[in-house]
Amino acid sequence: xxADPTLPLLAFEWDVFRDYLFDEAxxxxxxxxxxxxxxxxxxxxxxxxxxxxxxxxxxxxxxQAAALYIWFFRGTPLLVQLIFxxxxxxxxxxxxxxxxxxxxxxxxxxxxPFQAALIGLAxxxxxxxxxxxxxxxxxxxxxQMDAARxxxxxxxxxxxxxxxxxxxxxxxxxxxxxxIAMLKNSSLATVIAYPELLYAAQRVYxxxxxxxxxxAVASVWYLALTTFFSVIQGEIEARLRPESERGGxxxxxxxxxxxxxxxxxxx
Amino acid sequence: xxxYRWPLALxxxxxxxxxxxxxxxxxxxxxxxxDGGEPTAAATEPAAETPGAGDEIDISDVPELQDGxxxxxxxxxxxxxEFFDENNQPVGxxxxxxxxxxxxxxxxxVFENAGFDSLLPSLDAERYDAIMSSMTAxxxxxxxxxxxxxxxxxxxxIVPAGNPQGIEGPDDLCGKVVAVQRGTIQVDFxxxxxxxxxxxxxxxxxxxxxxxxxxxxxxxxEAVQALIAGQADAEMADYPVAAYSAEQSDGALELVETNVDxxxxxxxxxxxxxxxxxxxxxxxxQLIEDGTYAEILxxxxxxxxxxx
Numbered sequence: 001x002x003a004d005p006t007l008p009l010l011a012f013e014w015d016v017f018r019d020y021l022f023d024e025a026x027x028x029x030x031x032x033x034x035x036x037x038x039x040x041x042x043x044x045x046x047x048x049x050x051x052x053x054x055x056x057x058x059x060x061x062x063x064q065a066a067a068l069y070i071w072f073f074r075g076t077p078l079l080v081q082l083i084f085x086x087x088x089x090x091x092x093x094x095x096x097x098x099x100x101x102x103x104x105x106x107x108x109x110x111x112x113p114f115q116a117a118l119i120g121l122a123x124x125x126x127x128x129x130x131x132x133x134x135x136x137x138x139x140x141x142x143x144q145m146d147a148a149r150x151x152x153x154x155x156x157x158x159x160x161x162x163x164x165x166x167x168x169x170x171x172x173x174x175x176x177x178x179x180i181a182m183l184k185n186s187s188l189a190t191v192i193a194y195p196e197l198l199y200a201a202q203r204v205y206x207x208x209x210x211x212x213x214x215x216a217v218a219s220v221w222y223l224a225l226t227t228f229f230s231v232i233q234g235e236i237e238a239r240l241r242p243e244s245e246r247g248g249x250x251x252x253x254x255x256x257x258x259x260x261x262x263x264x265x266x267x
Numbered sequence: 268x269x270x271y272r273w274p275l276a277l278x279x280x281x282x283x284x285x286x287x288x289x290x291x292x293x294x295x296x297x298x299x300x301x302d303g304g305e306p307t308a309a310a311t312e313p314a315a316e317t318p319g320a321g322d323e324i325d326i327s328d329v330p331e332l333q334d335g336x337x338x339x340x341x342x343x344x345x346x347x348x349e350f351f352d353e354n355n356q357p358v359g360x361x362x363x364x365x366x367x368x369x370x371x372x373x374x375x376x377v378f379e380n381a382g383f384d385s386l387l388p389s390l391d392a393e394r395y396d397a398i399m400s401s402m403t404a405x406x407x408x409x410x411x412x413x414x415x416x417x418x419x420x421x422x423x424x425i426v427p428a429g430n431p432q433g434i435e436g437p438d439d440l441c442g443k444v445v446a447v448q449r450g451t452i453q454v455d456f457x458x459x460x461x462x463x464x465x466x467x468x469x470x471x472x473x474x475x476x477x478x479x480x481x482x483x484x485x486x487x488x489e490a491v492q493a494l495i496a497g498q499a500d501a502e503m504a505d506y507p508v509a510a511y512s513a514e515q516s517d518g519a520l521e522l523v524e525t526n527v528d529x530x531x532x533x534x535x536x537x538x539x540x541x542x543x544x545x546x547x548x549x550x551x552x553q554l555i556e557d558g559t560y561a562e563i564l565x566x567x568x569x570x571x572x573x574x575x
Contacts, residue, residue, distance in 0.1 A: 086498065110498070192490075193498075203454075
């Protein structure tokens with residue numbers, strides 16, 4: 001649609017906004033944002049738990065490796081990390097490496113935008129989740145670990161069956177926060193040409209000069225996603241009250257997946 | 268001491284915030300990292316006397332030039348047209364030409380650095396008098412600004428040295444991954460315009476070939492970097508920029524297509540800046556006439572792009 005040359009470019013055109021609000025490419029971008037956020041957050045939680053437990057139990061070597069990991073990936077900008085995985089890594093490993101039984105092909109390190117974005121977001125998230133899980137673990141009474149060990153469990157078993165389920169309840173609000181942040185941080189992946197929501201908007205406004213309208217469209221979709229998950233987070237927290245309940249993993253899953261309608265645990 | 272703890276902590280915090288602000292707003296001497304556009308080149312002093320040959324150009328009814336300064340908006344990351352040298356000074360074809368024009372008009376020339384996508388909105392917001400940034404004068408842009416054409420550039424295609432994918436021209440791009448800068452006409456060439464999608468990608472599909480995977484990056488150097496990293500099979504940019512990237516790559520890249528579909532670069536001015544447009548055109552005409560234009564083009568090895 002031709003821009004009226006007598007109107008200033010900065011006048012917000014509602015028809016452009018409306019045209020692109022449900023544009024196919026935009027919605028596909030939004031789905032990619034959601035998808036990569038979920039994957040990266042899940043992987044990040046897993047990495048974070050491993051790192052936090054390694055540190056808490058003072059696993060030899062593992063504990064120091066975890067500390068180094070947390071320090072480095074919290075200490076460098078996510079944007080730099082993404083560019084590293086996408087652009088720098090293939091150049092660092094530009095020759096096949098011959099080990100005894102297997103040849104490491106250099107092509108394996110040529111990551112697609114999706115792979116680089118996923119790895120970058122997940123590893124970065126893991127470093128932050130490690131600190132959140134640590135906070136959860138440290139909020140649990142030392143007595144729990146003592147009691148578990150006095151029942152004959154190893155530290156790892158105590159972690160898995162006693163400590164972590166309780167720590168999980170404490171960690172849910174900050175983790176929910178992290179996921180909301182992840183939905184938006186994923187927009188950085190536009191720099192490595194991953195066609196998520198912001199990239200889709202940029203692809204349009206860099207060519208029709210309707211910057212404000214397209215960024216407004218993208219913002220509406222980001223808002224839709226973050227609002228939806230904020231509500232989910234609130235609901236999960238409500239279902240897991242009171243936090244002091246000592247059930248294990250099964251109790252947590254049961255309470256969260258309770259069919260709606262029962263006024264459970266809310267005062 | 269306990270009574271004063273909270274106010275003290277609050278005061279300390281405010282002090283830190285205030286100093287942070289002072290530092291952030293204080294430094295104006297950063298070299299061109301601004302997407303806020305820090306002025307980066309005050310190139311010439313107003314000419315003290317009229318040039319010997321040629322007519323003096325009257326700028327008295329050009330409102331934008333009354334402050335004695337001609338401010339260009341430019342994305343100074345597009346060698347050899349505009350880029351920073353090792354002393355962090357802006358150099359290039361546009362810089363030299365812009366300065367020559369300013370000298371003829373008797374005004375100081377300033378190039379403000381900003382992202383390419385922001386230039387047209389900023390021009391409209393009257394941040395600049397004009398845009399000089401290797402901007403192709405295409406029909407879509409002509410709807411919102413006027414152009415003073417000064418150079419002819421088509422596309423260039425660059426590939427890794429040795430041309431492993433055997434790309435000889437735009438038709439060989441089917442099924443390949445092409446890196447490109449966001450918002451450039453090369454994107455339109457590859458996937459069609461916003462209103463009429465299609466482009467070379469569609470042409471490939473119509474011919475029964477796989478489409479083109481286009482990877483857009485914020486700047487041209489980033490797109491070239493993607494090519495070097497192996498993240499693309501080819502990179503497309505305006506011909507002089509592509510040629511320069513190949514030249515600067517120490518043999519890692521080569522140029523395979525030269526000046527396809529040349530289109531004019533233009534200095535963009537607001538539609539209402541008719542007086543400015545006219546004096547810019549007059550200055551350019553004079554530079555062409557007295558040979559300065561040809562000299563500048565030759566300096567940058569871009570004589571193939573001369574207009575007229």
